[in-house]
Amino acid sequence: MLEVGMKAPDFTLLNQNGEEVSLKDYRGKKVILYFYPKDNTPGCTKQACGFAENYPHFQEKGAVVLGVSKDSVKSHKKFEEKYNLPFTILSDPQLEAIQAYDVWKEKNMYGKKVMGVVRTTYLINEEGIIEKAFGKVKAADNPLQMLNEL
Template sequence: MTVAIDQPVPADIRLPATGDQELALEDFRGRIVVLYFYPKDNTPGCTNESRDFAERLADFEAAGAVILGCSRDSVKSHENFRSKQELPFDLLSDADERLCEAFDVIGMKNMYGKQVRGVERSTFLIDADGVLRREWRKVKVPGHVDEVLAAVREHAA
């Protein structure tokens, strides 16, 4: 099952996460969730995007939202990335691509002139009832977080 706007997201996929946790979307019922998928820890675009979300975390929380990042990197890699960048939210490790596949964010990309299979930078806005309300695919980092925050505020109103 692939996610679709105005449909429930797969809430029961439990993944290892930072902070020695296992998390699933169902753990956040009652709160808006901003779930962003990114290709790789400690790469320039992913670092900038994650920092942008971190800088605006108080605004997202004021609007009733929690932020979760997700990539195929290991929890150990996530812990290092989170610590180095001082990220104040959890990162999910989807090494077996279950959540990535459910959100259809795996695709062929050009990297240094070669076709590689990887995560397409994407963000999803999930309401307090676990229903997908907005999606941003093939995200360009500059200005993205502001656009997501505006959508969260609109949805929370």
């Protein structure tokens, strides 16, 4: 995981509409940057829906939410539409941001070692500095946890 106090690595990825989005586009706002393993899985859906339900509260506090996984733009679009997600989800099939934020790790899946995204959330301040970093977060609890951190 990246250290609190570090400058958050910039990246440019495609959102669920196929448009380029860079972290630097959000300078001047607090950013909740969360990495999740896969669209439409139970934990990831709970987490995304929690951020969606609380999105007006994040906006009131001047924060934006960005979700990142290695799923395709097409997968993200379906995920967004199915659950009416009001925030940006970014496609990182090349693992550009996923590796820059040190969330691509060896995991144990049904007794087998596999590489995958470890559910991780960063709070980045208005100047692009990592203020908080949470690894191995609980999907259902993460949205309220992050709201309380703002």
